[in-house]
Amino acid sequence: MSENAASEHSAPQDSGAHRFTIDDTLFVAEREQMVEEQILQRGVRDPRVLEAMREVPRHCFVPPEYRYLAYTDGPLPIGSGQTISQPYIVALMTELLRLKGHEKVLEVGAGSGYQAAILSRLAREVHTIERHANLARHAARILSDLGLENVHVHIGDGTLGLPEHAPYDGILVTAAAPQVPGALLQQLADGGRMVIPVGGRGGQVLEVWTREGERYDYESVLPVAFVPLVGEQGWKD
Numbered sequence: 001m002s003e004n005a006a007s008e009h010s011a012p013q014d015s016g017a018h019r020f021t022i023d024d025t026l027f028v029a030e031r032e033q034m035v036e037e038q039i040l041q042r043g044v045r046d047p048r049v050l051e052a053m054r055e056v057p058r059h060c061f062v063p064p065e066y067r068y069l070a071y072t073d074g075p076l077p078i079g080s081g082q083t084i085s086q087p088y089i090v091a092l093m094t095e096l097l098r099l100k101g102h103e104k105v106l107e108v109g110a111g112s113g114y115q116a117a118i119l120s121r122l123a124r125e126v127h128t129i130e131r132h133a134n135l136a137r138h139a140a141r142i143l144s145d146l147g148l149e150n151v152h153v154h155i156g157d158g159t160l161g162l163p164e165h166a167p168y169d170g171i172l173v174t175a176a177a178p179q180v181p182g183a184l185l186q187q188l189a190d191g192g193r194m195v196i197p198v199g200g201r202g203g204q205v206l207e208v209w210t211r212e213g214e215r216y217d218y219e220s221v222l223p224v225a226f227v228p229l230v231g232e233q234g235w236k237d
């Protein structure tokens with residue numbers, strides 16, 4: 001894990017006391033039902049995305065007191081005033097990246113680590129950055145316990161991207177930006193895709209940006225409501 005994109009840590013710092021048992025064999029039927037009723041029926045069709053949503057144990061990324069709600073159709077609190085996103089939105093945003101398996105992806109807003117875990121099943125290399133150090137460390141621990149070794153968790157301001165690993169074939173922003181951060185556009189690879197909610201604090205539109213050389217295009221997909229993207233090229237705290 002890297003902190004402020006500067007120092008490397010081989011292990012999360014909060015060792016021992018809060019360690020929990022990962023049991024990814026639980027809730028298999030609930031996950032299948034989630035995929036059928038919340039995701040397939042709303043139109044997500046990419047078989048690789050559906051398979052990842054079936055496989056990754058969302059309950060492992062949810063605080064123990066909310067675990068019984070892990071496969072319900074909505075976001076849940078994860079601490080520090082933040083949320084793990086609704087499963088359908090995770091699936092939709094992932095599908096919009098059109099990953100084939102060879103890509104390097106940046107996620108801005110690691111939160112619980114769940115979205116990064118989904119991406120890890122679909123891309124070659126995943127970097128995820130989170131501004132709350134406690135969330136980042138917790139996410140890193142779960143991802144590591146699940147053996148997802150192609151995910152790298154960083155602590156810092158993701159509105160500036162993560163230049164040391166750029167360019168990225170895909171960028172997925174899971175917090176609401178007032179406008180698209182220029183740093184992220186610059187770090188998008190030629191031919192790359194970025195999925196980002198853009199708009200006011202009360203509601204946004206999910207946008208897909210594509211880059212061809214120096215030409216950037218975007219399309220609007222869906223009204224959404226995300227927590228704010230806070231940072232130098234986002235909202236002020």
Ligand code: SAM
Binds near residue numbers: 083132135227228230
């Ligand atoms: N993707 C997460 C998951 O799977 O649990 C959910 C993300 S939550 C909706 C948005 C996250 O973005 C929060 O954890 C928040 O702290 C983080 N965030 C907001 N501004 C950020 C920034 N500038 N850099 C990095 N993370 C940021």
